[in-house]
Amino acid sequence: MTANGARDIEAVLFDFSGTLFRLEEHPSWFDGICGADGTPVDGAAAAELMRRMTAPVGETVEFDEQTRHAWRHRDLDPALHRRAYLHVLEQSGVTDPAQAESVYGRVIDADCWTPYPDTEAVLKLLAAESIRIGILSNIAFDIRPAFTDRNLHEYVDEFVLSFEVGQVKPNPEIFRHAVAALGVDPSVTLMVGDSAEADGAAREIGCSFALVDPVPTAERPDALLAALSAFGIR
Structure with a gap:
């Protein structure tokens, strides 16, 4: 004892x-990235987006049957992880595929995480x-x-x-x-x-x-x- x-x-x-470590957004990550209404993703919007992607439990957006399966099993399979997070980005207003891939790339880049x-x-x-x-x-x-x-x-x-x-x-x-x-x-x-x-x-x-x-x-x-x-x- x-x-x-x-x-x-x-x-x-x-x-x-x-x-x-914590995934903390850098302003440059969202340069040129806009929501579905054309509003730039920055400030509070960027912080909320990161919260949705790093929540350890629960569901942060709406899912259908396939995307819910991907979300619930995302930490077991890199392909399901990608599908789930791209869906979260889309549901959060990042509807441009290239922009969503850019943000997702930050998520899976270990050097983007801050100790x-x-x-x-x-x-x-x-x-x-x-x-x-x-x-x-x-x-x-x-x-x-x-x-x-x-x-x-x-x-x-x-x-x-x-x-x-x-x-x-x-x-x-x-x-x-x-x-x-x-x-x-x-x-x-x-x-x-x-x-x-x-x-x-x-x-x-x-x-x-x-x-x-x-x-x-x-x-x-x-x-x-x-x-x-x-x-x-x-």
Whole structure:
């Protein structure tokens, strides 16, 4: 037990989107992109568009049977992911196919994602304490470059990505896969994520859970460090 009574933690699993990194629009992404009524997509409209595409659970636009299937299974298959997100863009007013493809290209470009201010610090802290680190994400593209290009990959022991393992959160099997890959017991594993529904399901197999808010990176300077501190990791 740690000094504050929390269980000793031997491994930490982190969600990616809204937890370690956030997809934050850059004004240049929407240069020349307009909605169906010809209004430029910028400011609040761009922010709402990004919210719809990064919501971890639920449905953010109207779907028919085929597009709903694609949305619900988007993190298992890159082709379904593309179909689902292009539909979200179309339903959000980006009806020009070339413009929609341009925005979608940003979504799946790992280098377009912004790390939270304390992402590097928490990874270094855990590595220094010999606490194993896993990235557990519902995602349909390879996020490793986001870490490699910032020299953060050396701190990560395992990447468990839904489209590679064939399971998505909140299915308990993806958490079992992750702890097995790290070689630890769930009872000494902490899951950190921005969704109580998806990430919090780690508790079903015996992991601890810490919730962080997926607000813009500038508004969340140290939530990851605080989450670890609550479990005696400082």
